[in-house]
Amino acid sequence: MQVSFLGYSSGLGAASTGCGDGPLVIKKSAYISELINCGVTPVWEGMFQPDETRPESKLAIIADLCHQLGLAVLPLAQQNRFFIVLGGDHTSAIGTWTAVAQAKKPAGPIGLIWIDAHMDSHTPSTTQSGNYHGMPVATLLGYGEANFTHMFYAEPKIHPKHLCLIGVRSFEEGEAKLLRDLNVRIFYMDEVKKRGLKVILKEAVEIASRDTAGYGVSLDIDSIDPKEAPGTGSCEADGLSGKELSSALTQLANDSRLVGIEIVEFDPHYDQHQMTEKLIFQLITAITLGKTLT
Numbered sequence: 001m002q003v004s005f006l007g008y009s010s011g012l013g014a015a016s017t018g019c020g021d022g023p024l025v026i027k028k029s030a031y032i033s034e035l036i037n038c039g040v041t042p043v044w045e046g047m048f049q050p051d052e053t054r055p056e057s058k059l060a061i062i063a064d065l066c067h068q069l070g071l072a073v074l075p076l077a078q079q080n081r082f083f084i085v086l087g088g089d090h091t092s093a094i095g096t097w098t099a100v101a102q103a104k105k106p107a108g109p110i111g112l113i114w115i116d117a118h119m120d121s122h123t124p125s126t127t128q129s130g131n132y133h134g135m136p137v138a139t140l141l142g143y144g145e146a147n148f149t150h151m152f153y154a155e156p157k158i159h160p161k162h163l164c165l166i167g168v169r170s171f172e173e174g175e176a177k178l179l180r181d182l183n184v185r186i187f188y189m190d191e192v193k194k195r196g197l198k199v200i201l202k203e204a205v206e207i208a209s210r211d212t213a214g215y216g217v218s219l220d221i222d223s224i225d226p227k228e229a230p231g232t233g234s235c236e237a238d239g240l241s242g243k244e245l246s247s248a249l250t251q252l253a254n255d256s257r258l259v260g261i262e263i264v265e266f267d268p269h270y271d272q273h274q275m276t277e278k279l280i281f282q283l284i285t286a287i288t289l290g291k292t293l294t
Helices: 017-027 031-038 058-078 092-104 136-140 173-181 189-195 197-209 242-252 275-289
Strands: 002-008 041-048 083-087 111-115 163-168 185-188 215-220 258-264
Touching: 002 017, 002 058, 017 041, 017 083, 017 275, 031 041, 031 275, 041 058, 058 083, 058 092, 058 258, 083 092, 083 275, 092 136, 092 215, 092 258, 111 197, 136 163, 136 173, 163 189, 163 197, 185 189, 185 197, 189 197, 197 215, 197 242, 242 275, 258 275
Parallel strands: 002 041, 002 083, 083 258, 111 163, 111 215, 163 185, 215 258
Antiparallel strands: none
16 A cells, blocks of 8 residues: 655654654654554655755745645645655644645535644734644635635635634634634533544544545644653643554544545654654554554
8 A cells, every 4th residue: 555655754843853853764764664464565755855955934945845834735736645754833723724725625615623732823913933833724614824825725725614723722712713713613622532533533524524535634742741742842731542542543544535535744853762663654554454553
């Protein structure tokens, strides 16, 4: 089973830029051989890195990099070739899902399941940090910087009714208000604990696939409890169980509606004993083959 891999090797949108090295570490990881032995052969379609020597603003550099990523994702989505984007910071989602929305536009809208400790729904007027990795959800909904929202075409890429967030436990009022006003379904961490991740994910798939031409999954490593996934620059305590997440994702393995997945914000500089690195490969085998590495 050949799977298209794309690396978004940039941390420019984050406060801690080390996540830009994440895709490079994954590409050279010893766990690649285990992945191949399980039956998945990675085919690298590109490794996108920013040119920080350019005189343009950080915003312009990130927008250009997202556009480059999007151009690579576009034909994969058009040809219904399942892909995995590895970040890098979560601004990758702007390029990834803008391209998928463009590719599927003739057939209908797309859905998106956002698994993250944060809402990532700030706009320039609500952000406290100014970090662009806190804005991709708002961007895909059509709010924020025109460099992002007008990419490929000047319309929202995701409709609120086709979007849901899972594992949220850290957010600010400005971004929360936007999602409330748009009636976006949010499965906060307390609900996930109460109902169980498998049940939540099944409901999320129903939301993202209802009346859509397909759906994707955008998974931030900080959604997972830092005791199991310390390799991220934005740890939030009391997160998802890595084992439970891997198990839940196996139910997506044979879903033809699933267009692709991105796994972002892996910062190898914070990892301990390759715990996070190994977990990423467990997540990949779960979602591609319906099983996990031990």
